[in-house]
Amino acid sequence: MSPALGQAFTIPGYTTMSPPDYDVGCDAAVHAADGVVGYPAFWLHFLSGPLGAHRESEAAFGVPAADYDAMCAVLNDPKRWPAVSVRLDREVWLRIVYRNLEDEAGLDFVEDRPGRPAKIAPRSRATGSRPR
Template structure:
């Protein structure tokens, strides 16, 4: 698996502490990594990590151990924080940033809108998470036109943003459809595991 990370850029207002002394705050340098969504190994990582659907995610894709480990090395690289970008309405973007700080790693969902500082609207940490989206908002955002990402990819990428709430009666069916869209095999088991994980997270 030949993974290629794109060019470096900054998200104005999304900051970190600058090396080597780490006493000055600066805009964080991140790296475009949209291409990772084309690999089953990414979805295995994403479903089992931020979304907590393990071990079901392990059996959902045909992924060699070497490919899984290679993807992990890209996603966890402390020198080049990978970012997946999801276009929202108008010129707004959701930047999903792998914040690979030693002893402070997490996944930041950063909303970037023209003329405003970036805002971290959701973070998934090793010890917990914050939330920023309702189920109805998630479905609406996933359905926005996108020439880069499919509906299924968009929905799953934004799924960690869900807050405490009751989901619709067809939520499991919708999740099964999203799992089919990314090529997962055991879709029913995986959708059920995601709902169980979301229930634990949101209550």
């Protein structure tokens, strides 16, 4: 298995704080992650990682440890924020962004509408330590 992210893009109005001081807002570049949702390891990570579900879900997916570790490397890379896109309407998207900041990791659920700044749901923080 070799999951890979797609091209980088920006979501108008979705910003992050830029290093090294994290006090300057800038447009966040995210990377298309739609191609990885077909892997069982993605769903294991999604359900047991940032959302904090119990590790018992691992047995339900039957994912080899090497596949899970490969997916974790892709989804948890602090230099590339994966974004899964779900079409809500003709031009309206829900972007599920893996916010991979070292001390502020989690998921952002971002509504992306043409001509409007991004609307972000309250931030989801990663619970506990990073998955395996």
